[in-house]
Structure formats: structure tokens, C-alpha cells
Amino acid sequence: MKAPISWLRDFVDIDEDIKRFCNLMTVTGTKVEGYNQAGAEISGVVTGKILTLRAHPNSDHLLIADVDVGDKVLQIVTGAPNVKIGQIIPIATDNSTLPKGVTIKKGKLRGELSEGMMCSIQELNLTKHDYPDACDDGIWVLKEDTPLGMDIKKYAGLDDCVVEFEITPNRQDCFSIKGIAREASAALDKPFKDKPIMLQEKGKGKADDYIKVGITATDLCSRYCAGIITDVIIEPSPDWMRSRLRNAGVRPVNNIVDITNYVLLECGQPMHAFDLEFIEGNTINVRRAADNEKIITLDEKERILDRSVVVISDAKKAVALGGIMGAMNSEITDNTKTVLFESAMFDSANIRISAKKLGMRSESSALFEKGLDANNALHAINRACELVELLNAGKVVKGVVDVHKHLPVPVRIKLDAKRINQLLGTDIPVADMKSVLVKLGMRIDKDDIIVPTFRPDITGCADIAEEVARFYGYNNIVPSLTLGKSVTQGYRTHNQNVRKVIHDTLIACGLNETMTYSFISPKNLDKLGISEDSPMRDYLTIKNPLGEDFSVMRTTMISSMLKVLAYNTNRSVKQGRFFEVSKTYHPAEILADEREVITVGLYGDCDFYDLKGIAENISESLGIKDVEYVADRENPVFHTGRCANILLDNLVIGTLGQIDYSVSKEFDAPEDSYILTMDVSPLYERATFTNTYMPIPRYPSSLRDLSIVVDRDVQSADIVKTVKKAVKGILENVTLFDIYTGGQIEEGSKSLSYSFTFRAKDRTLEDQEVNKAMDKIMNTLSREFDAKVR
Amino acid sequence: MLQLDVMLKNAEREILSATDMKKIEELKVQYLGKKGELTQVLRGMSALAPEDRPAAGKAANDAREKLNQLFSDAEKIISDKAVKERLYEERLDVTVPGRKQDIGHTHPLTQVIRKIENIFIGLGYQIAEGPEVESVHYNFDQLNAPDNHPSRDEQDTFYFDAEKLLRTQTSPVQARVMENNAPPIRIICPGRVYRADEVDATHSPIFHQIEALVVDKDITMGNLVATLKLFAKEMFGEETEVRLRPHYFPFTEPSAEVDVSCWVCKGKGCPVCKYEGFIEILGAGMVHPNVLRNCGIDPDIYSGFAFGLGVERTAMAVFGINDLRLFYENDARFLSQF
Numbered sequence A: 001m002k003a004p005i006s007w008l009r010d011f012v013d014i015d016e017d018i019k020r021f022c023n024l025m026t027v028t029g030t031k032v033e034g035y036n037q038a039g040a041e042i043s044g045v046v047t048g049k050i051l052t053l054r055a056h057p058n059s060d061h062l063l064i065a066d067v068d069v070g071d072k073v074l075q076i077v078t079g080a081p082n083v084k085i086g087q088i089i090p091i092a093t094d095n096s097t098l099p100k101g102v103t104i105k106k107g108k109l110r111g112e113l114s115e116g117m118m119c120s121i122q123e124l125n126l127t128k129h130d131y132p133d134a135c136d137d138g139i140w141v142l143k144e145d146t147p148l149g150m151d152i153k154k155y156a157g158l159d160d161c162v163v164e165f166e167i168t169p170n171r172q173d174c175f176s177i178k179g180i181a182r183e184a185s186a187a188l189d190k191p192f193k194d195k196p197i198m199l200q201e202k203g204k205g206k207a208d209d210y211i212k213v214g215i216t217a218t219d220l221c222s223r224y225c226a227g228i229i230t231d232v233i234i235e236p237s238p239d240w241m242r243s244r245l246r247n248a249g250v251r252p253v254n255n256i257v258d259i260t261n262y263v264l265l266e267c268g269q270p271m272h273a274f275d276l277e278f279i280e281g282n283t284i285n286v287r288r289a290a291d292n293e294k295i296i297t298l299d300e301k302e303r304i305l306d307r308s309v310v311v312i313s314d315a316k317k318a319v320a321l322g323g324i325m326g327a328m329n330s331e332i333t334d335n336t337k338t339v340l341f342e343s344a345m346f347d348s349a350n351i352r353i354s355a356k357k358l359g360m361r362s363e364s365s366a367l368f369e370k371g372l373d374a375n376n377a378l379h380a381i382n383r384a385c386e387l388v389e390l391l392n393a394g395k396v397v398k399g400v401v402d403v404h405k406h407l408p409v410p411v412r413i414k415l416d417a418k419r420i421n422q423l424l425g426t427d428i429p430v431a432d433m434k435s436v437l438v439k440l441g442m443r444i445d446k447d448d449i450i451v452p453t454f455r456p457d458i459t460g461c462a463d464i465a466e467e468v469a470r471f472y473g474y475n476n477i478v479p480s481l482t483l484g485k486s487v488t489q490g491y492r493t494h495n496q497n498v499r500k501v502i503h504d505t506l507i508a509c510g511l512n513e514t515m516t517y518s519f520i521s522p523k524n525l526d527k528l529g530i531s532e533d534s535p536m537r538d539y540l541t542i543k544n545p546l547g548e549d550f551s552v553m554r555t556t557m558i559s560s561m562l563k564v565l566a567y568n569t570n571r572s573v574k575q576g577r578f579f580e581v582s583k584t585y586h587p588a589e590i591l592a593d594e595r596e597v598i599t600v601g602l603y604g605d606c607d608f609y610d611l612k613g614i615a616e617n618i619s620e621s622l623g624i625k626d627v628e629y630v631a632d633r634e635n636p637v638f639h640t641g642r643c644a645n646i647l648l649d650n651l652v653i654g655t656l657g658q659i660d661y662s663v664s665k666e667f668d669a670p671e672d673s674y675i676l677t678m679d680v681s682p683l684y685e686r687a688t689f690t691n692t693y694m695p696i697p698r699y700p701s702s703l704r705d706l707s708i709v710v711d712r713d714v715q716s717a718d719i720v721k722t723v724k725k726a727v728k729g730i731l732e733n734v735t736l737f738d739i740y741t742g743g744q745i746e747e748g749s750k751s752l753s754y755s756f757t758f759r760a761k762d763r764t765l766e767d768q769e770v771n772k773a774m775d776k777i778m779n780t781l782s783r784e785f786d787a788k789v790r
Numbered sequence B: 001m002l003q004l005d006v007m008l009k010n011a012e013r014e015i016l017s018a019t020d021m022k023k024i025e026e027l028k029v030q031y032l033g034k035k036g037e038l039t040q041v042l043r044g045m046s047a048l049a050p051e052d053r054p055a056a057g058k059a060a061n062d063a064r065e066k067l068n069q070l071f072s073d074a075e076k077i078i079s080d081k082a083v084k085e086r087l088y089e090e091r092l093d094v095t096v097p098g099r100k101q102d103i104g105h106t107h108p109l110t111q112v113i114r115k116i117e118n119i120f121i122g123l124g125y126q127i128a129e130g131p132e133v134e135s136v137h138y139n140f141d142q143l144n145a146p147d148n149h150p151s152r153d154e155q156d157t158f159y160f161d162a163e164k165l166l167r168t169q170t171s172p173v174q175a176r177v178m179e180n181n182a183p184p185i186r187i188i189c190p191g192r193v194y195r196a197d198e199v200d201a202t203h204s205p206i207f208h209q210i211e212a213l214v215v216d217k218d219i220t221m222g223n224l225v226a227t228l229k230l231f232a233k234e235m236f237g238e239e240t241e242v243r244l245r246p247h248y249f250p251f252t253e254p255s256a257e258v259d260v261s262c263w264v265c266k267g268k269g270c271p272v273c274k275y276e277g278f279i280e281i282l283g284a285g286m287v288h289p290n291v292l293r294n295c296g297i298d299p300d301i302y303s304g305f306a307f308g309l310g311v312e313r314t315a316m317a318v319f320g321i322n323d324l325r326l327f328y329e330n331d332a333r334f335l336s337q338f
């Protein structure tokens, strides 16, 4: 909301420095976005009267003028063709500045002294539209009665400072000069000047002689006020009004239209003006449009309506879209003789929906959407009539046709000073509270506050507390860290700790944490080769997505991670090490089943076992020791020979492996893309952070190595399990340290090398004992796996 | 006797000129070995008269000691020199970078969330979580959002159907906690939220918020101010100043926007704070009585405060990041900077 200071001054005395004023408004809740002094670049330009004009001795197109600028007479050389003796014109004096960084200094032109420059409107960066009496090409000739030596900024209304305020949506009353002035009055602690409206009403007859008003769509329009102006003379409105409108961001048009806009800005009530000549049957009816009813609005576009839209119609046709825009068929023209002013109240939700549906938002609809005060409509129309008389734009007819149902009534709230101070933690005297509330337009009746209807946001004690606190100063409230009367303990829950340990473990593994979008394109599931009947195809679809790429909630993290790998490899990052602990989303009876998933992605200088090591690090960090890995050759996303399911208590809790080559190609990810996904929730239950010290062994261990050759499909995990079962007690550990295929090894076989650690708790083991165990191991392996010693 | 002196002189000359251990060992054999020169001299002593023998014996022992001393001195010099040479040979270019371990990096948004979590855990708060796929009831109705509030529009909010949506704020978690727990309540709610904004340098359809909520008897706005000041100092530095401006949020009344003094220029004005000296970082206020009532808490007995901040905005300000998209592109060269 742009508010010229000069306009605010109609309602409150503002003599503070502009910076101080802005700061006071901001800290009391009417935030200043910025301010702008229209003529800030112009200085030293004054009005002057041409006393004499004579030819320049050294030029046939230059003239020399003596110009009276009030306190002195300047000699000025000019080449302008339109200057005449007696004209009053703008003079840029010595050392003056003009827009676009121009500085004027005195000097000689063809040998004759020139103590300044006569200005055109272009040189002052103004337009003919703003100043219609200026001439197109030549010096700007000012009004005959202009005083001499006057600052041109004052003459042109450029001395006004325009402040832009951010208005919060609960304060629709502040989308007006009066609303902001009321805030200023409380912020500056000065009275609010609300002048009563004085009307002469010289028009013939009464308003209801000219027009009959009815409201059919009572649910969409709660009030309709109509006023009549006769003997209208359409002309430009005066400079002061044009300048205020322009400064507030509205284009001046003509006196009648300008008055409606002026009232909208000043009072926050949208208005419309019809040419009564085109209102057929002297009737206004507010009704719903018919389906497919057509109207050409003031922006010269044809609109096709339906029953949800409210229109203003005469006896035969729609003449306006209620609250949004008038129609061409009844607009004010240069020939308008009789005007009908409309000031009405429309349903805010309906206006919002209609404006959106029709794709047209006007100043008027923007205001109605916010929900206005129906009581303001009558005041606004009277103010418009007052302006008509002030501008001599026509004769106001007595009375206003005012059709309405019940109007809002002021709310009464008890002023509970004790409770307000309790809530704020302050000690504000009740008299101070009352003083602020009165400045804001409230009335005090003993212990009650009567809240005016333009403040529907105030409904209870907390709202009053805010009004009091705003002007007491939020920053004057004394801080106190004693919260209530009870003590609470802050901690992370078990699950939150599990997540933190997982995160910290993955960081320690050298992985970078990523954040990916929770929604994906369903096409990603095709790219992953997920079968049509997979549960991953059962996803939540967003009704209004930003696009196909963001249209469904992900049911797998793999495509998100593959995209990260692709993004980095395509930017020549040689090695990728990433993880994310995030959610997948699955349909559920209530809301959704949101599952937390750990995802790891690797590429570049890594293999399956690097990835598996990370999985093992996760489970170990949570104290979970019995995780199993079982080969999975059926998963369409992964390499058939390099994929394992992760099992905990015989339940698949995750999958890891190299991504299938055709899948990585689909995602433009590297061939050596390795991905691990693991559900978090099964880990919560099993994770334990209790840890008991195991004594360091007192007796030495015996080490034995053994290399065997077995069929390639024999699983090492099975060998280890079998060995552990075969030799109990003294076998402390079995470690695989080499796998080898090819070379001297028969095709279809592989060589596995294990290191066995034997130890007894109570003695040093004899060689014999260890040899016996090794024999047993070898016998068992050759029996169970057809293993041969290498 | 003359023989011994001659031998010692020769020996001394030869030992001192020896440059390696091998030569020393040879000389040891030559002089002290079984067939060495000293032995030869001693053997010759058997021919001496008995009264001369003690003196000769002493001279011989002195000579042996002298030889031993010469050898050990020479050995030390040679080995010291060898060590020195080895050290010299093994010299490195110490300006070559070290061999670093790959340490992973926590996402900057997680870093901000963690830091805030830790501050509030220290103040007796717990971390509350809730669903991202939420109901209209919790996301809007319970939070006092007016029926035709534009934030409810499909233009702003992602819907699955008329009842189900992606939460636009973490506040529904507060409503859920208030419904299920009696005061005292002190929680913070970090999490992912969603708004239908096209992606650009300052907007993302997915972002993160952290909100705090305290409900108890006698909670005042003074408590809110104190908590905000403490938080700002912990988060942005000891000298940080806090400034509250009245604002509007449906959820709170009174409501405030909170600016903190710029941690780069300390309030003097710089590009980070756009020369304002302060940066707007939080929304805050006293919990609206309607919200308390909706969640089954009697506003005549209890009061509370709440505040919230955008994690992305904060991280951008703290780390000097100028484009929000970087958080979700996951470029390793970005992630590894934090």
C-alpha cells in the first residue's frame, strides 16, 4: 500500500523526520517497505516570469530573456520557440540538478551570459499525461497566477514523500489512507482527525427518484448504496488530486473516475461510477449471472459468465461484474451528464473465486477479497459526493439509495488489564491501555471496549493484548527466562538417537549427506524396471503437482539416489559417496505410511564389498550382530550376480548391490553405480547402546591359514557357518582374506583363503590340538562342499 | 715397550682414517685378534725378566684399553655419521599435502537443524515429529487458519484429495502434541514442508522449518522474548541483538516478526543484510487462545508461545549461499564444503 505523506497529513499531523516516522510505523506493526521522494533528483528549479525577450547578437535562433525568479532577475539564453513575455516558466538556476544526473551551471552561450535554463516537462522527467496543460515540444508554461521563485517540486506535487507499507492480511482496514493514518496517530501519539462530511446537495429531487435498487443475490451482496450526480462536467481533476493518485500508484483519468479511485484509496471502499443514461429502466438489480451470459468489461474483453458470478444489471442487461469491473456499455465518457455512484459490499470468498476463474484481478476485487466493513459503504459514497462538490464536477442529488440486510454491529470486549499484563509479562497501567485503544478508533464504556466494525480481527482478550503491546513496544517487554512453574527434561528419544548414530556412522564412512525431493515422476518406476504388480506402483498421486516430474510421492529411494549419481558423474565428479536418511510414502487408511529409509549411493573406484562394508558398519554401530546377506538374482533393479538382500530375524530389511547396467543407462548414471537401501524402523527395536567390556585374552592365539577350492556358487557365509558349527570352543575367529578365480583354478570353481584364529581362555594351546581342529575343518568342508585343499 | 708405542701410534693413525665399520672390524682383528699385534707383543713379554713383567703387563693393559677406547670412539663417529647421512637421504618435501582420510559431510540444512536441536535440548525441550502427509484438519483448521485463507488454495498447497495434503508448515505437529499431552509442553518440531512454488533461486516446493512450542501456566511474552534472545545468541553469536516487530499469523496473538542483528557486519550494514543491519529470520507469538482451545487446552488456565524459522533461509544467511537450488542439487563439490 503506497501512501503519500501529504494525504496522511489530512488525518494526522506528521512532522517527524521521514526516517523516524517510518521506524515508528514499522515497530508498531505497519511495516514500511521503503519510501520514495518523487522529485528527489530535482533541486534548484524555481518558477520565474519572462520580463523581456531580445534577439541574441551572435545567433538567429537563440533569444536572450530577463527572468524574474522572485528575489532576483536572471539573464537566460534560450532556443525554445514557444516563449513569450509574461509567461511563467520553470527555471533551472545555477548549480541546480535535474533527473538522470544532469547538473545546470551558469555559463556563456555564443558569448552571452546564461544564468540557468528554461525547462520542458521532459527535462523534469514528467509526462504530458500527468500534466495535460503542458506543451509537447517546448518550455513548460505554468499557470498565470503561479507565485514567482516557488520550488517547481511544490508546484508539480513532486515534494511529496510516498511511503510503501506492507499490510498483513488481517488488517484490511489498513489498505486505506485513513486506516494507516489511524495507526500513525497511535504510533506518534497524536489525535486522529476525522472530519464530518458536509454536503450541499444542489441536484434536483432525491436519489430514489432516479434509481430503484434491488438485491436478488442476497448471499453474495449484503449492501448496495447508490448516489446520483446530475449536471456532470467531465474534465481532468485538479493537480492535487492527480498528484496524490499518481503517487499512490493510480493513473488519473477524469474527475468522476478519479473520485471513485480517490475514495477507494482514502476509505478502502471500492466504488464504481455508471453513466445513468445507459442504465435502462432506471433499475439496478444485483443478481447471479445466467450461464453463458456475456459481458464486455472495461478492459475491452468479452467475458463469459456462469451462475457463480454476481453481476449488476439494469432492466435488460448486465452493466458490471459485481466488485470486479464495470462494463463498457455503461462507462463514463466525455459526454456523461448524469452519474450513478455505486458503493456496495460483496462476499469476499465469491469475489476471490470469481476473479480467479475469470482471470481478472482489479484494485476493487483485491480489496473485496480481503473482507471489508459493510458499514463503510455509506460513508464512502458520501465522501465521493463531497468530492464532486469540491471539484465542481456536478450537482449532488439528495439522499442515497441504500439497500441492505443486517449490518455488522460493534463488538463489546471486557478490558481485563490484569490478564493482558499477565500474558505480556508487563505492568502497563490501564489508563495507558485505554489511551492507545481510543486512538485506534475504539470506544471505552466503563470496563468494556467497543470495537468498531472496521476491526473484525479484534475478537478477544489476546487481540486487545496485541494492540496494547504494539504501542507499548514489543522491544520494551522485559525478558524473563523462567518458563512457567515446572521443569522439563530435554533429550533425544531412542529412535532419534538411532537415527543420529546411523547418520554419524555414515559420515564416518566418508559419505556426503544428500537431500532429494520427496516426489518423483512415475516414469522413474518404468526406468527402474519395476514390474506392473509391484507394491512400489502403489503410490500417492498429487492432485495439483508442479509438473509430471513432481507428481507422485516416491515409494523407493533408488531413483532419487541414481539421479544424484548421474548429476555428479555428468559434472565430471570422479567419485561419488552419498547417503540420505529420508522417507518413502505409501498409501494407507489414514494419511500415509511414511517409511524411513537409509540410502547409500557409490560410484567410481568402489565395488560391492565397499558397499557391504557400509551396511555392516551401520548394523554394528547399532549393536546388531546377526544381520544376514542373501544373494538375490531376481531384483530387476540390480545386477543379477551382485545383489543381496539384507535380513534381520528372517525379514528382508534392505537390499544392496550394483545397479543393473540397463537401469543405470536409463538414468544416465555411471555403470559402477552401487546402491544400498535399508529400512530404519526394524533397526529401532533391535538397536542397543549398552556395551560390556570383554577381557583382553591372557593366552596367545594360534593362527592357521587354509586355501580351498570349491564350486563357484558355494557361498562363503555357508562355509563360515559350517566351520563354526564343526569346531566349537577354541575357534575364536574365521576371516576370508582372498577370493580367486581363473588362472590355475578349474573353470566353475573358485579358491577361497581363510585365516583361522584359535585360542583357549585358560591355557596356551598345543599345536596338536590346533592341528586336530584344522583336520576336522577340512574333513567337514570336503564332505559338505566337496572342497579341496589348494 | 718401544714396540707398544709404535704399535699404538700406527693403530691410532689407521683407526682415525677408517671411514666404515668394515675397516674398523678389520683393524680390530689386526690389533686385538688372537693373532693380532697386541697379542704378539704380549707374547714377546715372556722373555722379560720377572721384575720387569708387572710394569710391562700394565703397559700392555693400558695399550689394550687405549685401543678399545680408540675403536669405540671411531665406531661412534662412524655410526653418527651414518645416521646423519640416512636422515639426510630420507628427507621429504613437507609442503606436499598430507594423505587425508575421506570424511563425509553433513548436509548444511541438517547442520542447522542439529545445531538448533542441541540448543533447545539444553533448554529442556524435546524433539517432536509428525507426518508430512497431513489432513486439512491439522494443517489448517486446528491452527485457526481462516476458512478462505489463500494458503488453503491449490495454488499454494499440494493436495491428494479434499482432506489429505502435504503439510505446508510444521505447526500441525504442535497441534498433535497439544492434543495428546498435557502441559507443561516444551518441544521443537523440525521437518520437511511443502508449498506449490516453482523452483527458483529463492523458492522450492520442498523446504524445511523448525518450530518451537511452550505451553504451561503463566507463560508470558517476556518468556518468548527471553527465549528468542538466548536462541539468537547461541545461534549467531554472543553480540547478536534481537528486534521484534508486530506481525500477523493466524496461529498466534500477539504475533511478531523477529529480526536479528547481522552477524557479518554486527548491525552496521553490509551486502548480507542488504545494508539494513538486521536480518528477518523468525516468526513468533503467543499461541492463539483458539488454537489452545481446539487442541483441548483451556486458555483461561494455560498460555504458551511458539516461534518458527525457515531452515533454508537461515542456512543461506549463515553460510552465505545465494541460490536455494544448491541444497537439492546434491553436487558433491557443494556438499563437501560443509
Ligand SMILES: [Zn+2]
Pocket: B262, B263, B264, B265, B266, B267, B268, B269, B270, B271, B272, B273, B274, B275, B277
Ligand atoms: Zn550486515
